[in-house]
Amino acid sequence: MTEGDPGLAIATQGLVKRYGPRPAVDGLDLHVPRGMVYGFLGPNGSGKTTTLRLLVGMARPDAGSMELLGEPYTWRDRRRLFRVGSLIEQPSFYPYLSGRENLRVFGAAGPPTPRHRAEEVLGFVGLRDRAGDKVKTYSLGMKQRLGIATALLSDPELLLLDEPANGLDPGGIVAMRELLRFLTSQGKTVLVSSHILPEMEQMADVVGIIAAGRLVREGPLAGILDEGTRVRVGVPEEAVGRALEILAALSPTVESAPGGLGDQRWIAVRVANDQASEVNRALAQGGVFASGLESGSDLETAFLALTGPAGPDPQGHLGPPPGWGQPGSQAR
Ligand SMILES: Nc1ncnc2c1ncn2[C@@H]1O[C@H](COP(=O)(O)OP(=O)(O)O)[C@@H](O)[C@H]1O
């Protein structure tokens, strides 16, 4: 096996994990640069948790290879994990012990840490005032924060957080973002998974988007946001064919979407950010009169477009909306 890439905190090649006949992770090639917040985005069931479990040896891959912190890594390599902190799925704490006592219990399983470190990480997650209270009195968000504190206890170089914003209120999410910024300013790498896009938009430097166990897009967040604008227009049913033709000349990405008002049908098209107004103009010039023009360019649009079940559909079959679902409708 060759040396790993020292610029990457995580690299996977062709990673596969099957549960029964269907792969949960299906040939995944991740590239997580060091010193950044990497947003691992995907709808529920897309394979995020399974990937993280593979990375920390909680599950064995069926195929593929992994590098962790610049060196090849196998699931048996427990020592490497001393340099990795993780919070995967719901943390389960002892309800009748305090937050501080739980931290001690869980800390004992990892590498030795100095005593003051527990107080420090409790401070990082804003739990110092409540650290003496029994965990059974904690809200979901507080348990989540205690989970992050536990993951940070050994001062890991790489932090893996699976949906850490679950249960946090908006203030808690802002605080977590600041904590992650602080960690990356110290040269640490953070991989944070989520199925909620606005969170990632706020937090990540780089994103990897996973759908059905495969990476469909990976790169700097800013680049993905610059990719273009999606415009959706309503056109009369009898003009759908003509509208698809006109728009195909404008963009390689044209999709008919389901629904519409009365005899209107939706068509979605991706264009450059400064070209949104061209869509309506081109349709009008071609004798198609569109209504209900909407456009968006945020990560949500990009994410839903990439992961949506319906791609371009030459038959004009009206499948589920490619990228125009309700915000958050992919959740759960
Ligand atoms: N232990 C398991 N046994 C069987 N199927 C599993 C197991 N863990 C995950 N899966 C399946 O693998 C797929 C990916 O799940 P998961 O990694 O939890 O996705 P995500 O974290 O993105 O929601 C899902 O279809 C899920 O049902």
Ligand SMILES: [Mg+2]
């Ligand atoms: Mg999950």
